[in-house]
Amino acid sequence: ETGELSLLDRQRDEAWVAGPGIGGRWGGSLGWMPDGQRLWFQSEESGYSHLYTVDVLTGEKRALTTGEFEVYSPMISADHKKWYFHSNEVHPGERHFYSMPLEGGPRTRITAMEGRHDVSLSPDEKTLAVRFSTPTRPWELYVMDNKAGAEARRITHSVTEAFQSYDWREPELVTFAAGDGESVWARLYRPAPEVSKRAAVIFVHGAGYLQNAHKWWSSYFREYMFHNLLVDLGYTVLDIDYRGSAGYGRDWRTGIYRHMGGKDLSDHVDGARFLVREHGVDPTRIGIYGGSYGGFITLMALFNHPEVFA
Numbered sequence: 006e007t008g009e010l011s012l013l014d015r016q017r018d019e020a021w022v023a024g025p026g027i028g029g030r031w032g033g034s035l036g037w038m039p040d041g042q043r044l045w046f047q048s049e050e051s052g053y054s055h056l057y058t059v060d061v062l063t064g065e066k067r068a069l070t071t072g073e074f075e076v077y078s079p080m081i082s083a084d085h086k087k088w089y090f091h092s093n094e095v096h097p098g099e100r101h102f103y104s105m106p107l108e109g110g111p112r113t114r115i116t117a118m119e120g121r122h123d124v125s126l127s128p129d130e131k132t133l134a135v136r137f138s139t140p141t142r143p144w145e146l147y148v149m150d151n152k153a154g155a156e157a158r159r160i161t162h163s164v165t166e167a168f169q170s171y172d173w174r175e176p177e178l179v180t181f182a183a184g185d186g187e188s189v190w191a192r193l194y195r196p197a198p199e200v201s202k203r204a205a206v207i208f209v210h211g212a213g214y215l216q217n218a219h220k221w222w223s224s225y226f227r228e229y230m231f232h233n234l235l236v237d238l239g240y241t242v243l244d245i246d247y248r249g250s251a252g253y254g255r256d257w258r259t260g261i262y263r264h265m266g267g268k269d270l271s272d273h274v275d276g277a278r279f280l281v282r283e284h285g286v287d288p289t290r291i292g293i294y295g296g297s298y299g300g301f302i303t304l305m306a307l308f309n310h311p312e313v314f315a
Contacts, residue, residue, distance in 0.1 A: 013059045014066065016048055020259035023214075025054040025075045025251075034078070039085040039107070045069075047076065049255040056090070069109035075252065081107065083130055091124065097190060097252050098178055098219035102133070115153050121221030126151070138222035140192075140229075141173040174233055176244070178218060181279035189272050190218040190253070194232050194242035195284065202239035205286040207273055207314075208232065209295030209302045210244065213261065216252040217244055241286055243279075247272040247302070266305040273306060277313050291315055 016022050026034035026047035035046045043058045050057075056069040056076050070076055072094065079090040088105045095101055095114070100121040105112045116122040116135065123136040135147040135157055143164060147157040176192035183189050196202075208228055210217040215224075223229045232242045246252070248260030248268040261269050273293065280286040293314045295303050306314045 011061070011064075013044065013061060013064065014046065014048070014057075016050070018049070018255070018259065020262035022049075024049045024255060024258060025077050026079070027054060036081070039081065045079070045081075047079070052256060053254040056088070067109070069105070070112070073254065075254070089124075089126065091122070093252060096220070098216075098221075100219075100221070102135075113153050115151065115155075116149075116157070117154065118157060119220055121219070140175050140220055140222065143222045143226070171233075174236060176232075176242075178220065181276060181283075183268070183272055183275045185268070189275065190246045191276060192218045192242075192244040193284075194236045194244075196236045196239045196241060200237075200239040201241070201285075202290070203285060203287045204239070204290035205241040205243060205277075205280045205284075205292070206232075206235055207276060207280075207291065207293045208242065208244045209247070209273065209293065209299035210250075211295060211297030211299045213249045213265075213269075213298045214251050214258060216246055216250055218246040218250075219252070241280060241284055243276050245272055245276050266302070266309070270302055270305050270309065273302060274310055274313055288313075289315060 022028045027049060033047065038045055038058055042062060043060050045056065045058050047054050048057050051071060053073060054075045055071060056079050057066055058069060059066045074092050074094040077091040079088055081088060085107065087107055091100050091102055093100055099119065101114050102116045102122050102124040103112045103114055118137060120137055120139040125134045131151055133149050133151050135149060136144055137147050138144040145159055145163060146161040147159050149155045149157040174194055176194050178190065179193045180188040180190055210225060217223055217225060235242050248257060250257060261267065277291050280291065281288045291314055293303050293306050
C-alpha cells in the first residue's frame with residue numbers, strides 16, 4: 006500500500022553474478038510458491054547453483070537443494086506437490102531428470118540411461134518426452150512413463166547406416182591435477198599401441214563458460230569426428246574443461262576473473278604434462294588448437310609456452 010520496497014535476497018560475487026538459472030541475459034529462474042507468500046529462485050551462495058525459497062513477509066530463506074552439483078530448469082508440478090528439475094548430481098558429465106517434494110527432501114532420479122536427458126512433461130504429467138544422447142550417438146527422442154525405472158522407448162532414428170558403419174570412439178573421462186591442486190576433467194582419446202605416434206593434439210573448446218568433457222553428444226561434433234580421425238592416424242587427443250568451464254560450480258566458473266590466459270592456460274600446460282607423464286607422449290610433439298576463446302588460448306599457449314606446444 007505504501008509502495009515501499011523490501012530487499013528479499015542480495016546476490017554478490019567478487020567476479021560476477023551468474024551460473025545456471027541465475028541472472029545473465031536470460032533473466033534466470035524465479036517464481037511464486039503455491040502459497041503465494043514465498044518466492045523461489047536459484048543462487049550460487051553455497052558455491053553451486055541451488056534452489057531456494059524466501060518468505061516475502063518474514064524474509065526467511067531456505068535452501069531446498071544442497072551439494073556439489075548444479076540444478077537446471079526447476080519447475081513446480083501441476084498438483085503443487087513436488088518439483089521437477091535436471092541436475093548433474095550423479096556425475097559432472099551426466100544430466101538427469103529428478104522429482105523432489107515441494108518443501109525439499111529426498112530427490113528421486115527418474116531417468117536412468119547414461120548420458121544427458123533434456124525432459125519435457127506431457128500436459129497431464131504422466132509421460133516424459135526425453136531428448137537424449139551419448140558421446141558416440143547424436144540426439145534422439147524417447148518417450149517414457151513419469152516414474153523412476155520406467156523404460157525409455159526410442160521414437161526417432163536420425164543417423165544413417167553410413168554413420169553407424171564407423172566405430173566411433175567413446176572418449177575416456179579423466180581427471181588430472183592442476184598446478185594449484187585442483188582436479189581438471191577432460192576427454193581423452195587414445196590410439197591403439199601399434200599405430201601410436203607418441204604425438205598429441207590438445208583441443209580447446211570455445212565460449213569459455215561451456216562444458217565439453219561430458220557423456221553426451223558434443224556441440225563440437227565436427228571436432229569430435231576430427232579427433233576420431235586423429236586417433237586413426239596414431240595421435241592422442243585431450244579435450245579439457247579448463248578453468249571457466251560450465252558444470253563445476255561457482256569457483257570454476259569464475260576462475261578466469263581478471264586474468265584470461267591465467268589458470269585457463271595453465272590447465273592446458275598441466276594437461277600436456279599429464280599426457281607426457283601418464284601416456285608416454287613425446288614432450289616435443291604436442292599440438293594445440295581451438296576457435297573463438299579456444300583460438301585465444303591457442304595463441305596464448307604458443308606465445309607464452311612455446312617450449313610446451315609445438
